[in-house]
Amino acid sequence: MFIKTEDLTKVYKTGTAEVRALDRVSLTFEKGKIYAVLGPSGSGKSTLFNLIGGIDRPDGGKIWVDGEEISSYSPEKLTRYRREKVGFVFQFYNLINTLTVYENVQAAADLSASPADIKTVLELVGMLEHKDKYPLELSGGEAQRVAIARAVVKKPPLILCDEPTGALDYQNAKKVLELLERVNKETGATVMIITHNQAIARMCHGVVTLRSGQVTGFSENPAPIAAREVEW
Numbered sequence: 345m346f347i348k349t350e351d352l353t354k355v356y357k358t359g360t361a362e363v364r365a366l367d368r369v370s371l372t373f374e375k376g377k378i379y380a381v382l383g384p385s386g387s388g389k390s391t392l393f394n395l396i397g398g399i400d401r402p403d404g405g406k407i408w409v410d411g412e413e414i415s416s417y418s419p420e421k422l423t424r425y426r427r428e429k430v431g432f433v434f435q436f437y438n439l440i441n442t443l444t445v446y447e448n449v450q451a452a453a454d455l456s457a458s459p460a461d462i463k464t465v466l467e468l469v470g471m472l473e474h475k476d477k478y479p480l481e482l483s484g485g486e487a488q489r490v491a492i493a494r495a496v497v498k499k500p501p502l503i504l505c506d507e508p509t510g511a512l513d514y515q516n517a518k519k520v521l522e523l524l525e526r527v528n529k530e531t532g533a534t535v536m537i538i539t540h541n542q543a544i545a546r547m548c549h550g551v552v553t554l555r556s557g558q559v560t561g562f563s564e565n566p567a568p569i570a571a572r573e574v575e576w
């Protein structure tokens with residue numbers, strides 16, 4: 345098993361109110377597979393990613409990634425883990441608008457000790473011909489492909505995607521899903537996708553459902569369909 349969480353708990357305090365964003369969540373994820381994380385707004389999906397991705401720390405419970413207990417890491421070690429082991433993809437791309445496509449990917453590569461070749465990664469995501477454009481000259485689908493290139497160039501074993509198709513039309517969303525499937529197959533990275541789109545679960549090897557910070561479902565899918573066959 346690649347990722348294991350045990351009784352993972354995160355509590356946000358705002359004034360006198362307390363929100364149990366995650367409440368004793370115990371899950372396991374295998375290496376090299378694709379997972380969907382489903383659940384209504386506020387159910388704890390992003391909180392789970394923030395903890396697994398080393399952006400935030402739990403208030404209770406433990407997380408192991410690749411045999412290492414990251415929940416016991418020092419802040420410095422956690423930063424190194426996040427930079428080297430985790431690629432993030434967000435709904436609104438998070439590109440640097442003053443840098444070209446190539447420079448955006450290079451900036452991500454610069455954070456890694458042994459990055460992949462930038463042109464090879466741009467080729468993989470189908471953006472090599474647009475390498476000198478700026479983010480504001482790209483469509484949403486193209487921008488998301490650059491964001492995926494930024495994640496992939498670090499050669500991370502784990503890629504966390506938070507609503508990667510949430511801002512895209514059907515055709516571009518499908519292309520992004522096909523790309524994530526390709527990245528999973530060609531790099532062997534474990535890919536986790538937060539989504540409100542139930543149909544995406546059909547291309548995943550496993551599906552987690554959260555509600556009010558708790559796991560309400562975990563199912564494995566022995567025969568995921570190809571991303572190009574996902575329809576909604």
Ligand SMILES: Nc1ncnc2c1ncn2[C@@H]1O[C@H](COP(=O)(O)OP(=O)(O)OP(=O)(O)O)[C@@H](O)[C@H]1O
Nearest residue numbers: 356358363365383384385386387388389390391392
């Ligand atoms: N920094 C924070 N401070 C206070 N409360 C927070 C914070 N981050 C999240 N929460 C609360 O924790 C709960 C879980 O939030 P989270 O963002 O993980 O849910 P989500 O399932 O990702 O939601 P969405 O689908 O809307 O993105 C919510 O009630 C949210 O309001």
